[in-house]
Amino acid sequence: MFQFVMTPEQIKLRDEVRGFAKSIPREYILDMDANKIKYPREYLQEAGRRNLIGLRVPKEYGGRGLQWEDDIIALEEICVNGYMFGCTYGVTGDVVPEALVHFGTEEQKKKYLPAICSAEKFAAECLTEPRGGSDFFGSTTYAAKDGDDFILNGQKRFIVGGEGADYFLVYAKSNPDGGPTNSMTCFMVEREMGVKTEYLYGLMGCRGGGTARVVFDNVRVPKENVIGEVNGAFPIFYQMMIPERFGTAAMTIGAARPALEIATDYSTKRKAFGKTINKFQGVSFKIADAVTKLDSCRSLMYMTARAVDSNAGDALCRRLVSEGKKFVTEQCWDAVNLCMQVMGGIGYTDIYPVEKILRDLRLSMIWVGSNEIMSLITQHEWYGERKRELKNNTKRNSEVDSVSAFDEDEKIYE
DSSP states (O other): GGGGGOOOOHHHHHHHHHHHHSSHHHHHHHHHHTTTSSHHHHHHHHHHHTTTTTTTOOGGGSSSSOOOOHHHHHHHHHHOOOOHHHHHIIIIIIHHHHHHHOOOHHHHHHEEHHHHHHSSOEEEEEBBTTTTTGGGGOOEEEEEEEEEEEEEEEEEEEEETTTSSSSEEEEESSSSTTTTTSEEEEEEEEEEGTOOEEEEEEOOOOOSOOOEEEEEEEEEEEEEGGSSSTTHHHHHHHHHHHHHHHHHHHHHHHHHHHHHHHHHHTTTTTTEEEEGGGGGGHHHHHHHHHHHHHHHHHHHHHHHHHHHTHHHHHHHHHHHHHHHHHHHHHHHHHHHHHHHHHHHGGGGSSTTHHHHHHHHGGGTTTTTTTTHHHHHHHHHHHHHHHHHHHHTTTTGGGOOOTTTTHHHHHHHOO
16 A cells, blocks of 8 residues: 555554454455355444444544545455455445435434444445446336325345345436436435345355345335435436445455465465576566556545545546546456466465455446446546637647648548
8 A cells, every 4th residue: 555645644544444354254254255144244343333434424423524535545455355345344334325424414314324334224225227237317216206205116136235234225216207317316215114135146256245136115215215305316326426436446456455465475485497486577577567557556546536535526526436447447357367377276276365356356347337337437528628628728739739730631520
């Protein structure tokens, strides 16, 4: 980690979270991967006891009142134990509280946030549906008005914490005739209102996080549980891109880091042709590439955290968050593959956890918006940014810096 950019308080936080990660028994990690643990309640409860959940939640609601620059330091350390530790931790402690802090009423904040931060209750976000994931506004989960209440019907799938969560942040279609900006409503739905977990998925990796299909069958939700405005989920969804995608990117670094450490140590012990394999450039250069990838990821994450914390502008933050999620998850995936290649055949076995790390990280490029969607957002925001630059005429027009720049016969666009 980049300790040189950290304040003394951030170094203390890092060491605190690092100590927490070290305290988790290896048996607990193995039991999650073996699906013996369906949802890591005990782990999250211990994090809550240490006041490590909801780091960015204001202190008056049970959090620590920190910023993203602090949060990403913690996320890297949290994920060293495995990607799903970060997924469950992030969903209940970063994602759902984000909606409450920014859009919840004072009553909602007081009711839900302290319980979440203490891990007395666990939270999950419900976005993806059986008929689609990236097409968020094509949701078929429907909320029908019934007096002062709403009746929810529909299903959400691949929900981390679907098995185990007490609170569900649910997006549902409430105005079928509306467009993207006025057709959806966000609700805080409590399990005891009648939420059912119908199916627990068998996953390639990232097991033990209660990833399930969640069913709403005539679930009655009072109007007091609407987050924000009725038919006003659009701004909430855009705000939630930050914890979902930025948090995902930041924690991926922590999940990949152990593979680099293991492969580095292995290369200084394993011998071939009479010397340790790190003496061969074919090996050591792979380690160098993996180090470069993780350091590049950290650089982008710290810069993005600074942009978000300083309110650098919605368009810029959306671009940085989106390109960061794509870049970091793909670079971490590449880094782990390089580490497995360094280790050779034994890296493909369960003698070392590199194969598990590889299985886990494949999710990072898919969930909370596929990387293709990240490219879609990045190009959209970039073209808009360039258009504004041209309009403002504040930069040098480099197009004219060539010999035949004004040859009109060559610059034909139609």
